Amino acid sequence: MTRLLHVSASPRGAASDPLTLAGAFLDAHQAVHPGVYVSHLDLHDGTLPAFGRLHAGAKMAVTRGGQPSPEQTGAWDEARAVFDRFVTADAYLFSVPMWNSGVPYVLKQWIDIITQPGWVFGFTPAEGYTGLLTGKKAAVVYTSGVYSPGAPPAFGVDFHASYLNDWLRFAGFTDVTEIRFQPTELTATPDQDRAAAVARAADAGKPSSPQEAAPCPRTARIPPAARPRPASCRRPPAAGRPRSARPKRLPRLLTRTPVARSPTVSANEGAPWRRNPATPAPPTPARPVRPGQRPPLMARAPWCTALDTGERRCLLGLMRKMLRSRGGR
Numbered sequence: 001m002t003r004l005l006h007v008s009a010s011p012r013g014a015a016s017d018p019l020t021l022a023g024a025f026l027d028a029h030q031a032v033h034p035g036v037y038v039s040h041l042d043l044h045d046g047t048l049p050a051f052g053r054l055h056a057g058a059k060m061a062v063t064r065g066g067q068p069s070p071e072q073t074g075a076w077d078e079a080r081a082v083f084d085r086f087v088t089a090d091a092y093l094f095s096v097p098m099w100n101s102g103v104p105y106v107l108k109q110w111i112d113i114i115t116q117p118g119w120v121f122g123f124t125p126a127e128g129y130t131g132l133l134t135g136k137k138a139a140v141v142y143t144s145g146v147y148s149p150g151a152p153p154a155f156g157v158d159f160h161a162s163y164l165n166d167w168l169r170f171a172g173f174t175d176v177t178e179i180r181f182q183p184t185e186l187t188a189t190p191d192q193d194r195a196a197a198v199a200r201a202a203d204a205g206k207p208s209s210p211q212e213a214a215p216c217p218r219t220a221r222i223p224p225a226a227r228p229r230p231a232s233c234r235r236p237p238a239a240g241r242p243r244s245a246r247p248k249r250l251p252r253l254l255t256r257t258p259v260a261r262s263p264t265v266s267a268n269e270g271a272p273w274r275r276n277p278a279t280p281a282p283p284t285p286a287r288p289v290r291p292g293q294r295p296p297l298m299a300r301a302p303w304c305t306a307l308d309t310g311e312r313r314c315l316l317g318l319m320r321k322m323l324r325s326r327g328g329r
């Protein structure tokens with residue numbers, strides 16, 4: 001089952017250009033993939049928590065290898081719930097208007113909440129940052145009233161697409177489709193331009209190849225060699241130094257940080273996963289967890305469910321070796 005999360009950073013509803021384009025993308029996508037579940041995360045709906053003293057303190061504690069203090073735990077769980085809402089999807093659509101050359105502040109706030117060590121990225125002094133959100137796809141609708149790529153600086157500068165594209169790369173996305181409608185205002189033919197942009201968005205919503213239309217095989221019980229994996233499901237090759245030159249020990253922050261979960265569900269919990277407006281909502285993947293009950297594997301360890309059986313065995317073997325070398329069993 002594929003889940004597509006639409007993250008929207010415009011507050012203008014039906015009047016919004018990026019939301020109109022996102023609608024065209026989704027309609028085309030769902031016509032080709034009727035089984036895809038779509039959920040809408042409206043960053044302007046007022047449910048996004050602040051990221052303040054306690055959240056930032058917890059982040060620094062975790063970055064230094066510790067744990068959030070008892071005072072910080074609630075704030076950290078709150079951030080984790082927002083991240084969980086995000087990470088349960090397999091594919092993403094962002095609709096992002098340019099605001100004062102950058103992204104709307106709610107999108108930056110959301111990025112500040114979810115971009116945490118062990119969740120979105122790992123870090124080692126030798127290799128720098130590593131994005132942990134691999135094997136996922138994103139499409140982004142970028143619009144601006146005056147700015148357009150190649151325009152002189154008097155018409156604005158792009159800290160908008162350049163910022164979000166870089167965050168997606170940082171987080172581990174390698175498959176990103178851009179849909180631009182720029183400029184929306186400074187044009188003699190706004191209606192024509194809008195219609196052309198809507199058509200481009202609809203085109204981008206359709207798979208460009210049968211390979212792309214195939215779902216990523218995750219749990220099929222067939223030997224890996226006999227299992228064709230679409231290119232979009234494959235891990236990108238590790239960049240940088242050759243394998244032999246990399247540090248032998250697993251760096252601390254490359255492992256996902258185990259977090260004590262609160263029984264809350266994430267921000268925007270009211271937005272269900274829907275197949276299309278005519279069908280009822282399926283069971284939501286991020287179910288509320290009752291006190292004392294363990295959350296499902298997908299919520300506890302989403303990276304683990306993204307591994308196939310061979311990869312899980314390999315990871316377990318590696319962990320056992322590490323424990324043995326430290327005197328454990």
Ligand SMILES: Cc1cc2nc3c(=O)[nH]c(=O)nc-3n(C[C@H](O)[C@H](O)[C@H](O)COP(=O)(O)O)c2cc1C
Binds near residue numbers: 010099100146184
């Ligand atoms: C608060 C605000 C700031 C904006 N800043 C810029 C800007 O710096 N450069 C630009 O070209 N357009 C700017 N615009 C225009 C929007 O980027 C453009 O009209 C966009 O398509 C609006 O999306 P919407 O229809 O969802 O509101 C701004 C619009 C708003 C509301």
